[in-house]
Amino acid sequence: MKRRHVLLASAAVGLSGIGLAQVVNLNDAINKAGRQRMLSQRMAKGYMALGQGVLPSEAEKALATSMALFDRQLTELKAFAPTPDIKTTYQQLELKWSDYKGALVGAKPVAQGAASVMQLSNAVLALANQGTVQLEKASNKPVGKLVNIAGRQRMLSQRMASHYLAASWNVGAANAKAEMLKAQDEFLLAHDTLAKAPENTERITGELVLAQQQFVFFQAALQNLQLGHANQARMGDVFQTSERILQVMDNITNLYSKIV
Numbered sequence: 001m002k003r004r005h006v007l008l009a010s011a012a013v014g015l016s017g018i019g020l021a022q023v024v025n026l027n028d029a030i031n032k033a034g035r036q037r038m039l040s041q042r043m044a045k046g047y048m049a050l051g052q053g054v055l056p057s058e059a060e061k062a063l064a065t066s067m068a069l070f071d072r073q074l075t076e077l078k079a080f081a082p083t084p085d086i087k088t089t090y091q092q093l094e095l096k097w098s099d100y101k102g103a104l105v106g107a108k109p110v111a112q113g114a115a116s117v118m119q120l121s122n123a124v125l126a127l128a129n130q131g132t133v134q135l136e137k138a139s140n141k142p143v144g145k146l147v148n149i150a151g152r153q154r155m156l157s158q159r160m161a162s163h164y165l166a167a168s169w170n171v172g173a174a175n176a177k178a179e180m181l182k183a184q185d186e187f188l189l190a191h192d193t194l195a196k197a198p199e200n201t202e203r204i205t206g207e208l209v210l211a212q213q214q215f216v217f218f219q220a221a222l223q224n225l226q227l228g229h230a231n232q233a234r235m236g237d238v239f240q241t242s243e244r245i246l247q248v249m250d251n252i253t254n255l256y257s258k259i260v
Contacts, residue, residue, distance in 0.1 A: 023080035026139040027147055031257040032073045033135050034151025036093075036128035038246070039070045041158035043104055044121035045242065048165035051109030054235045062243070067101065077131065086134045093127040100124050114171040121162070125155070143259045146197055149190050150253040153211075154246055156187040160222060161242035168235055170228035177225060184222065187215070194252070199259055207252045214245045 023029045046063030050056060074094060081087035100120040103113065129152075136148045160183045167176035194200075195208050221237040 023076050026082075026135060026141075027144060027257040027259070029077065029080055030132060030135045030139060030144055030147045031151055031253055033077055033128065033132040034148055034253065035154065035250075036070060036073055036077070037125055037132060037152065038154035038158050039066045039073075040100075040121050040124040040128055041155055041162050042066045042246070043070070043100070044117055045158050045162035045165060045239065047104060047109045047117050048114060048162055048169060048171070049235065049239055051111065051114060052165065052169055052230050052232075052235065054165070054232060055239055058239065058243075063104065067104065070097065082138055083134075086131060086138070089127060089131045089134060093124065093131065096120070096123050096127055111169060111171065114166065114169060118162070118166055118171060118176075125159075143199055143256060146194065146199060146256045146259075147253060150194060150249060150256050153187060153190055153194075153249040154253065156183045156190070157218070157242050157245045157249060159183045160187070160218070161238050164222055164225055164238050165235055167225055167227050168230050173227040177227060180222065180225070184219065191215070199256075201255070201259075204252060204255050207248060207255065211245060211248045211252065214241070214248055217241050218245050 023032060043063055043066045046059045046066065048054075049059035050063065074090065074097060078087065078090045078094070081090055100117075100123070103117050103120055107113065109117075132148055132151070136144045160180050163176040163180035163183070167173045167180065191208070191212060195205075195212075200208070218238075218241040221234065221241050224231070224234045224237070
């Protein structure tokens with residue numbers, strides 16, 4: 001626990017395109033708001049992995065860096081909020097995030113606390129998504145929707161992994177498997193939408209091809225799920241492949257956000 005607090009204090013985030021200290025425009029706001037959705041699920045993934053001893057060093061780093069980034073981006077989004085409704089959403093998110101953060105760092109990850117962590121991750125996700133949708137509507141541009149869709153793919157990659165790990169830990173196993181499969185279907189449908197977008201540049205098209213290739217490996221890892229059966233190697237594969245596809249989708253979202 002002491003090491004986790006040290007990590008939280010000095011967390012260095014490894015995702016691409018994260019260097020700006022404030023929100024610069026609506027596309028950037030949609031990108032960061034959408035990233036909050038992803039972080040809600042990545043933190044749950046880190047908790048589930050730590051509790052089962054899966055890649056503990058990598059899981060601890062993912063959890064710590066995700067918490068630090070969530071805190072920072074929440075401050076930025078609250079300050080940027082362009083309408084009273086959006087400001088209210090981020091005030092509500094701040095309250096729910098306080099509950100979630102307490103569950104994540106309050107004690108060593110254990111099965112008894114895992115169900116609460118999953119519930120809180122969903123509550124934080126719902127509010128983070130609400131803010132993202134509100135910002136997309138404020139943008140009212142086709143590219144804003146693409147930033148939202150691509151950003152949501154990041155979240156789905158982490159949601160699939162967190163629910164895989166929850167099901168392996170027998171934490172609401174049947175429901176976790178159903179949610180994992182639902183997220184998988186949603187990812188494939190959204191990828192098809194992005195691939196057909198007329199705004200795609202040559203670089204974005206290339207990154208989407210790479211994402212599709214990475215998803216083949218990710219899907220293969222997900223198919224090894226056995227409810228209530230903690231296979232370290234298989235869970236490690238899911239953890240690592242979800243990190244790789246997250247990186248690719250973060251690159252793609254950043255590219256969409258830079259389209260004027």
